[in-house]
Amino acid sequence: MPWLHKQPDLKNNPLYLEPRVTGVESSLEKVAVYIMPPPNSDKVVNTTNFNNLSALALTSNLPIEIRFQSGTYNIQTLFVFNNTKVKLQTNTTLNFTAGTFYNPETGGNSTVSSVFMNARPYNSDDSNITGYNGHSNITIEGGTVYGGCFMTMMHGNNITVRNVKIMDATADHSFQVNSSRNVLIEGCEFYGVPVQDVSRNYVECIQIDWCTSGGAPGWVSTAPIYDHTTNDGVIIRNCTFGKSLNPTKLQTIYTAIGSHSTDGGRKNKNILIEGCKFADSTYANITAREMENVTIRNNSFSSTDINGNLLHIDGTNNINVYGNTFKDGRRAIYANATVGLHVYNNDIYGGWSYQIFTTEGCENISIVSNSFRDFTFGSTSANAIIALRSAKRFFVENNMAYNVSLSPLNSTGAAQDTMFVFIYATTGDTSKDGFIGRNMVDDYMKIKLDSKVTYSSSVNVYTASQNAGLSWCSIGDSITNGGNSDGTSTQGYYQEYALPLIHNVKTHYKRGYSGYSATKYTNGATGGSVQDKTAEIETADIYTIFLGTNDFSRNAPIGSTADAIGKLDSFWGGLKQIYVDLTNKNMNATIIMITPMKRTVVSGGSTIHWNTSNTAGFKLVDYVNAIKEFASQYGLPVIDLFSISGVSDQTASTLLYDGLHPRVVGNARIGKLIGRQMNSLV
Structure with missing residues (x-):
């Protein structure tokens, strides 16, 4: 098969496109520095002090830097504009309380739950922002923030958030990246989002989404700001995600990073997630939905509480997953309707579902040089390490599978197969054009094909005995x-x-x-x-x-x-x-x-x-x-x-x-x- 016979060459093979993210943080030279007054017990005073300073960016010809002093500031929504850096000291804390703004569409006040925003709700100038022409070249660094959604970002370009501890969000999301370009979120810690109704058990801590009236309310629904621009170039690096550190709170993490939305075939693109540590998610660590050109590398996936998938991929084109560890969870990886799924050099262990790595309706799949180990199968249905359903053009080679339990007896008490690879298809479809090469697996593990599998003349399928290492x-x-x-x-x-x-x-x-x-x-x-x-x-x-x-x-x-x-x-x-x-x-x-x-x-x-x-x-x-x-x-x-x-x-x-x-x-x-x-x- 021409598409893959070895570890991917990320530099020279067009099938493996790393995210193209450039100019993430602009250099703010000749910065005018402003020091926030000391903390005041009145949230309105603190908020007014900041927003008055921030407004100088609208009238000044120079970039500005606003520095918070040490201590605890009670605040409402803070607005940041073009060419602004906000610096919090290590022992600066912001305690957020939601504010209200007049909503001309309803004739009453609407609540705004974001700590930082780069656009003003119901402001006529900001409502006309489109593309990547919103307030840009913004950096926020340091400190601890409690409550609200840390930031709602819309149509920004060159946005950096670094080394912020974001605690006990009171909005659905801790961070919203909407219709923006060249975003860097680095070295931040995220602990806890609000308890959700069971129908919303998937909400993301960091949401990567389009700017729509449903996803980012704050303007009349027909405002130009809701132009559905895709995100282009998002890096999330060396961040930590987990449940609230306050034992009296029930706040957890449902999904750490991703999106649950679709938008007419539009795809957020050039996404890099690396070096992050995930724990305590109850739905997924990452949901890569409707994206393209995605790299997920060198992360630590983990959750003993998860009922979904550590990594959930849906409708994404060209995604590279490598160098990660996946520990525990119901299933390590689930991918649906994805073209260009490349998973290699990962250590996957401790799962307990009936399938550890599942694809449905995916094409151009490579699963190479991964280790699968220490699993205990518990299902009375078919148990498999890798399950390929209605797969087209797939390549599985040089993987290891060991210390895997035998499948339990089925519901009638009969023994059932323990499979390394299970290839099957939905009714009316086939899995075809695949290559199962040499993998090292335990002797009792099988490669199983159902009746809806066909192969081109170029395909070789090895049996378990040929797969012994x-x-x-x-x-x-x-x-x-x-x-x-x-x-x-x-x-x-x-x-x-x-x-x-x-x-x-x-x-x-x-x-x-x-x-x-x-x-x-x-x-x-x-x-x-x-x-x-x-x-x-x-x-x-x-x-x-x-x-x-x-x-x-x-x-x-x-x-x-x-x-x-x-x-x-x-x-x-x-x-x-x-x-x-x-x-x-x-x-x-x-x-x-x-x-x-x-x-x-x-x-x-x-x-x-x-x-x-x-x-x-x-x-x-x-x-x-x-x-x-x-x-x-x-x-x-x-x-x-x-x-x-x-x-x-x-x-x-x-x-x-x-x-x-x-x-x-x-x-x-x-x-x-x-x-x-x-x-x-x-």
Whole structure:
């Protein structure tokens, strides 16, 4: 399939468009600075003081900055205009009470529940604002705000809100982004929105929406301000969302970020949400509805209370979801009617629904290099990690699924399938043109297709047995064999620390032989050579060769690159023979060389120091260099433990129990090093 066979190239592939957000915060040079009077107990006085200062931006030729002093200000709605920066001190608090404005459409007063606004309700000038021509170049920083909706923004351009703690909102939303461009919300904390009726259990803390009379009341319904301009360029970065910090309040978060609206096919575009932490949502962490060109990356999704989906996607085109963690919740990801859904390099765990990742009616789907783990299925209907319903052009490869419970018995007491991928379709539709590549999943998990699935001639579908992951055979001496003991406890072996880090490896064969080497000795030294064991070494996709320390201690001649295959009495000849034996088993295998670690002298243990010459005239580093040169000649990767293991004269007593063999902490250290490097190679 031409659309995806590898991890997306975000820079060069037009299918993967990152949000285009530029000029988020204008540089306000030659700023006129105004200091707010100290807090007054009268909210009207405080509000009037601010709005009088803010109005200077309408008459001044210079940008202005309004600085709040420390303390608590009781306020009503504050208006910010072009080229204005508002700075709250860290210990500045704003306590909001809703105000009223005369509504000519009703002939009475209407309530306005926003703390900050960049447009004045029922003002004739502001009612005619359209496009991105509203009051712009606005920055608000710092402080704590209680009550109301922190900001209602309409038709703005270059709006920045940074490092504000927004507590216990009393309006439906904590922040409304309406019909604006180049918006940055960064480093803010949002705790609690009002308890909603069950029919509105989806309302957003930050709402990204069009400027409509229903969504942003404040002007007559026919006012030009309600022109339905889409948002273009919104960044929400490093923000935190959760329930109220006041234990006496019931305020929670329903949806942290997003929209529940549609607007005639219009889509808000170029949205970036990154580095945020979500908790306590009861509907969704993010609802990406009617958007395009969206990136959601490096966030922490979580909620033990959620009854919906951690990430809910609906009617969105070209969305990239990567580098996130998804923890708990009913379902991690749900996507509907989305074209261009690309989900990769996420860690998804702890869910409890009957499906963990569900798509319905989506096209151009890639699900690549994710881990799905630690799920407990509880449904008596079909349980699946990934469910693709009426999917068109989908690609699933290089994912992991492990520590997943078996599906419970169905309602009649019969066993039912536990599926890694379930591909099905609604009546009258099909799922088609898909590729299920190589994924590492537990043996009992299946790929299941229903009768409404068709495939083009270019499509391959792998069965579960073909989906079992790569095999690794670790070859070496007693360090590879592991399980050594210092008389009190086992020291384990490095492979147990490496395996969890190698995403593509499922099967491991341990072939470590105590005292063995690459060289077949003719100099009177005792100990076997690995060539004697090649018949029992399994055929595998990956081989690691971790030898050399016994060759050093037993004075093996190194030889040279000219040594022939079969010249087993030299280190070079022995390495060549092992290579030939392994490629005869699997000519397509990946062979990785591992250099020996440094070693010291310990009574009753190692008898030769790494920096001492043996009787053949070689130091350990000479064998290390021979391994590197051999690998270079044969085009093999090297994991250089001699240089990076952390074992030295200063650390040997901590990492090695006898100057040579690793303790538990040593095995953990080198195993993780090996695992991380192998994962990047295979």
